[in-house]
Every structure is written in structure tokens, then in C-alpha cells.
Amino acid sequence: MSMTILTVDDSRTMRDMLNLALSEAGYRVVHAIDGEHGLEVLRAEKPDIVITDINMPRLDGYGFIEAVRDDPGFRNLPILVLTTENAPDKKERARKAGATGWIVKPFNAEKLVSVVRRVAA
Amino acid sequence: MDPMETIRQTFFQECEEQLNETETGLLALEIGEADSETVNAVFRAVHSIKGGAGAFKYERLVRFAHVFETALDGLRNGRLEASPSAMKTMLRSADLLADLVREARGDAAVDDARLEALRDELGRLAEEPGEPATQAADSFGFQPLTLSLGDLAPETPPSQGWRIVFRPAPDLYRRGNEPARILRELAELGDMRVTCDASALPLLDAFDPGGAYLAWSIDLTSAAPREKVEDAFDFVIDDCELRVAPLAPAPDAEAANADGLEFTPLSIDLPMIDAPTAPQAAASPPPTERKVETVRAEATVSQTIRVDLERVDRLANLVGELVINQAMLSQSIVEAALPRASKAFDDLTALEQLTREIQEGIMAIRAQPVKPLFQRMTRIVREVADATGKMVRLKTEGEATEVDRTVFEKLADPLTHLIRNAVDHGLETPDERAAAGKPEHGEVRLTAAHRSGRIVIDVSDDGKGIDRARVKAKAVEKDLIAADAQLSNTEIDNLLFLPGFSTAAAVSDISGRGVGMDVVKSSIQSLGGRISVSSRPGLGSTFSLSLPLTLAVLDGMVVKVAEQTLVAPLTTIVETLRPKARDVHRLGVDQRVLADRGVFVPLIDVGIEMGFRTTPADPLSGVVIIVEGDGGARCALMVDSILDQRQVVIKSLETNYQQVQGVAAATILGDGRVALILDIDAFVAVTHSQPPLAAVS
Secondary structure: OOOEEEEEOOOHHHHHHHHHHHHHOOOEEEEEOOHHHHHHHHHHHOOOEEEEEOOOOOOOHHHHHHHHHHOHHHOOOOEEEEEOOOOHHHHHHHHHHOOOEEEEOOOOHHHHHHHHHHHOO | OOHHHHHHHHHHHHHHHHHHHHHHHHHHHHOOOOOHHHHHHHHHHHHHHHHHHHHOOOHHHHHHHHHHHHHHHHHHOOOOOOOHHHHHHHHHHHHHHHHHHHHHHOOOOOOHHHHHHHHHHHHHHHHOOOOHHHHHHHHHHHHHHHHHHHHHOOOOOOOOEEEEEEEEOHHHHHOOOOHHHHHHHHHOOOEEEEEEEOOOOOOHHHOOOOOOOOEEEEEEEOOOOHHHHHHOOHHHHHHEEEEEEEOOOHHHHHHHHHHHHHOOOOOOOHHHHHHHHHHHHHHOOOHHHHHHHHHHHHHHHOOOOOOOHHHHHHHHHHHHHHHHHHHHHHHHHHHOOOOOOOHHHHHHHHHHHHHHHHHHHHHHHHEEEOHHHHHHHHHHHHHHHHHHOOOEEEEEEOOOOEEEHHHHHHHHHHHHHHHHHHHHHHOOOHHHHHHOOOOOOEEEEEEEEEEOOEEEEEEEEOOOOOOHHHHHHHHHHOOOOOOOOOOOHHHHHHHHHOOOOOOOOOOOOOOOOOOOHHHHHHHHHHOOOEEEEEEEOOOEEEEEEEEEOOOOEEEEEEEEEOOEEEEEEHHHEEEEEOOOHHHEEEEOOOEEEEEEOOEEEEEEEHHHHOOOOOOOOOOOOOEEEEEEOOOOOEEEEEEOEEEEEEEEEOEOHHHHOOOOOOEEEEEEOOOOOEEEEEOHHHHHHHHHOOOOOOEOO
């Protein structure tokens, strides 16, 4: 069975791009439009990997990651963070929240999939 | 279509939404009606545009969005104050951002000088107080580097490969990282021998499932450079001890090999690594529960779908045909002379109900709120205000009012023109306003509302009003009217709509774009709408647009006049009655009025007005329909009889034939014949120029 990836991003463009690249690589992709929604979909879909944006309404990426890590069922779930630039402070905050790794935007499909493979079981 | 191309379209659509969000937010900030979430939303919108633009390599857009975002970030964390001048810069930046999006889409390129000027302005804004931003970045910037700095020396070419010692800290597991995966990635770089150091592993009673007890020593035979090796540890560099040293050169190679043989090769102890994962499986809920949740999640995800407009239009057309067909069916049933109690009548009623619901459903799909259109106008106001040196506030009302998509799209140009006019011609300069005892800020109001089955959009200003003397002089000068013409105020105001009329002494840059009010009028008319103007000297002017809700179907009263079948829009009808002799009064030679509820309304013989007959009919023989025009003026239409009340499909007369005075459109009846739909406002207008009607005491 192919792995399920949850992408959490408020931008439709970004969700579509992630979807395109990941489904072409054979992953099953589910979406959420912000952190709150992400937690709902997370519990319903039990994804194998999560890719999340940072800047989102309602619940941002940091809060989302912390909430995921607070749930014993998802303590070891790989979570990748999307950041626009190589901003060390953002990475640090994401790491503190419990992020596994990061993907720097803009990404191409190849780079994205290689990062996903890096954290995927 | 290429999937990337589809996403690109999505990106541009989303940009429009985000640009709107940006503008709305900034405007709220400008007038101090914003909360902290407003700034965040604006920041996110610009950030999203930047993200998407990066993916499509719109470099100019990315660079500007970045500078803009930095300034907004300052606003967000309080480094920058939302002063009027700062907000002005922000708003202009939002406009530029919109233009850059358009440039990316292939429209007009943005002027470099303008881009640079604003970029500098934003840059200064972001830097102003003390620039703590860079400091913060620096203090973080050093931290992750500490570990690798010591090993920076070996610039020597990678001889054999690398010896890596890797000791994860508990945090590595806590963040969902996994040594096995890192080792697997390393294995892709070359031959690898891995030794697991389990010496730190405690006895079971002291074992902490969240702890980190294992370490690995890896000999990697590879030509890969150090960066490549370290790259595999990129995510965990702060959560482990890592040493990467060049593998001993050739002479020592054997020794290294010999060393390696003493270890059990590549024994990654899988159960051990999996240990921390165990609770996850235990926490999984039973499958049934999971299913229920899935359904719920999907319901939230699919809140909207996007459909090709053509499909919706096709559907709308089909429903139009369905309505006609149903009318034909009902005609056939009547002609079949079925017994009154026949079930066919009930079924027909049910079918009519369904058709109506389908049609309303489709109209609702096609409807969209005027909000985006109104938002676009805020920018127009700003631009014109900047260019003319006027101070203007735009107030909008009824943004949630929905109009049909076709109407929506065609409204942009006329509205833009009216708004430009309102600021450029309507409002005075701040000095003039001050002299007239008005506040310096002029006000332009843009309102939308549903009124008796139509959309009414008003553009009004609190400026000087129409200078009727000047308008008249201009019309005379342009030979549009005779020099001695006696015109009422309304008639003078309406001169503005004549082709070839332009009041501005010098055609200004702003309003004079080769489009006159006559073009505005004809484009509104082509939508089945009307435009009217009212003005009070010194107080301002109002341009009022009245548009049909839908362009497809209307509820009409089918009437007969001189053997012709006509349709009167139901929304205009106030009442129908059979006139009594005492209520009909002659006025002059060939005019009559009807006393209705204490008021005289002009009585119009539709048959004569439409040219169906020349001798007036006896008012007492027919039926009178009291109708009301947009302005609220009423008149009484005399018809021979009322046939039916039903939905009719609107077929444009202009596209199929030509515009006819007094006729709004045509329709096809159940028997296949064409019937004309009356333009009630034209009828009301005929009587409008008559002397005012006195109320009966």
C-alpha cells in the first residue's frame, strides 16, 4: 500500500503543487487548509508523513506541530516544514516545536520527493 | 492541459483573492479598524503570493513580495508603526504587487523606475528603527554551524571515503527522525560498513523508551565530498553527536578493513530502533471509528469545487430551453382538453415547481457577490485621488449583493468610469471644499442592493454637483441642443449621456480615456440595465445603475393587445384593475389619466404606443396594469386582456434583430410564437416629460 502524506497549507497553489509532485511519485496525498483542519485530517487519515506550511490562519505550523507531537499516537510521525527561505530562526522554531526536517521553497518535484524519502520509513 | 499550467491558473486566481485580502486588510489598518489578525492575514497573503511566484520563477514578483513582506513583518511585530504615511506606502505597494502579478500573467510590464522607487521606500520603512531584525537572524545563524566548524580543515580530496561517528540524542527521536533512514541514505553514497555501539544500553528496568542509547560508527567508502555526507544529517545535526573524518588513506586501508571485520557488519538492530514507535500502534483506534472520521474529514475538505464556466452556461441555456419546452407541454395539455381533474395538471404543476427550483439553483451558482468588484474600485479611487491631489474616502455598502456572473464581468468598465468621474469631476479639491465649509476629505459612496428583482448600484459623491449652466452651454456649443431649448434639470443632467459630450474643459488624463458617458450608458443597456443621474448643486451627484438579476429568465404577465401577445415583467407590476368610468379623466387632446388610490397616473394605450392600432381603445373595455419604473414613477398600461402569468425565457432582441423602443427583449411562447417583453421604464419615461401630476385632494 502506498504511503499517505498529509499536506497542510492555506495556499491552494501550494497544495496543488505538492499534490502533483507527490502523487506522481506514487504517494497518496490528503490535504488540509490550516493547522486546525490539519489536526482533523490527521486523526481521520493517520498519514505516514506530514508536510506543513508555517504561516497559516487559525493555527499556524508551529502550533500544529506541537499539537501533533502532544498526541502520543503521532510522537514519531515525520513532519516536514515548508519554509520560503533558508531562515535559520524559522527552522529553529520549527525544530523546537518538533519538526523532523524542512523543505525550502521553491522546490522542484525531485527535491521534494528526495526530502520525503529521507524521512519516510 | 499540462498539470503545471492548471496550477499556474490556480495560482493567478489565488493571487487575486490574496491581493483583495491584502487591500482590505491594509484599508482597515489605515482607518484603525484592524486587529492583530488583520496584519497577520495581510502578511500571509503576501507571503503566499511570494511562495507561489517562487515556484513559477517570477523573479520580479518574488523580490518585491519579499521586500513588502519584510515591511509587513515589521508592522506585525510592532517594529513599524501603522502611520498614515507608512500605510500609504503599503497601499501603493499592494497596487504594485497587483500589477506585478498581472505582469507575470503576461499583461503590461511594470515600469522599472516605479518598482525600484517603491522597493526603496519599503526598504527604508522596514529598516527605520534600529534594525533588530538582522541581529536576530545572526544570533540564530551561528548556532547550527558550531559542530561542523572544527572539521572544516579537510579540504583534501576525499581519498577513500569517510569515517562517521553518529550518536543520536533523545531529541532526534522526539522529532520523528530515524537513524535507520539516515544510514540508508548514506548507503546510497557508496559501500558502507556500519557498527552499532550498544554499550550505553541499560538493563530493561532502567530502560526509558524515549531515551537514546545507540550509536553508530560508519565507514563509508565513497568519493562523495564531505558536504554530501553531512547533508544526510542535515535535519539532525543539532540532535546528535556527529564526527566526520576522512577515512585513513590507502596504506591504512587494509587495517581499516581488518578493523571492520571484527565487527558484525551492518547489524542494525531493528527491534531496538522500532522500540520508540511501539506506542503509536497501540494508540491506533479501532477501524470502525476511523471510518467515521474519514467521512467527516472529507466533508470539510470538499467545501467548494471549481467548475468550468462553460459548463454552467450550458446548463443555464438548457434550463432556458426546458422552460420553453415545459410551456409547450402545458399548452399541449390544455389543447388536449383533458378533464379538469386529470392527473396531468398536477404533474405539470410539479414539473413547473421543479423547473423553477433548478433554474434558481443554477442562478445561485452563477451569482457572485459584488465585493471583488467594489474592492477593485478602492484602488481606482486611490489612483485618481493621487493624480488629482484630492482627498477621498470610498464607502461601500451591500458588498454581499450577488449578481449574475455575466453582469459582474461587464460591470467593471462602466463602474470604473463612474468612479473616476465621481472623483475627477464630482469632488472638489481640498481647498475648494474647505472654502465651501465641507470636510477636506470628499466621500464617494458605492452601494449595491436588490430592489424588486433588480440590482441597483449607486455611485454618489458629496462634491459640487452637476454644473447645469456649463453642461447646457457645452451641449449648445457642440450642437447637441438648440441654443434656445427649454430644458428641465433632469433633461440637462441627461445630456451627459449623449454621444460626443464631454464636460471637462481639458480632457484630463484620468477620465478622458476616450470613453464617454454615452459608452457607459450603452454598455449598461446592453446588460438590460438602465442608468440615471440625479444631482444637487453643492451637495453632489448620484449615478444609479439598475440591472436585471439574471439575464436568462423572468416572471412575466402575458397580456393581449390588439391580437398581439406581450409580456410585462412581474416585478414592475403594482396592481391590475378594471377601470371605472369615473376614474378616467381626459387631459388635453389625446392624453388620459387614471385616478388610482387618490393619485393620478398617466393612462397609456399600449396598442397605440406600440403602433398596433391607430384608434384608441375604450379604456373601460380592457384591463389596466399599474406599473412602476425604477425611479418609482408609475403609469397605467391599458391592455385588452390578461392571458397568463408564467416564467419566460429572455431572448435578446438586439442580438437577433435590433433595439426597439419600448421593448426590453423577446421570448418564445409555448405555442412557438415570439412575444415581446415590454420595457416598462421606457413607458414610464414617455409620461415622465408630462407636466407633474397633482395628487387628488
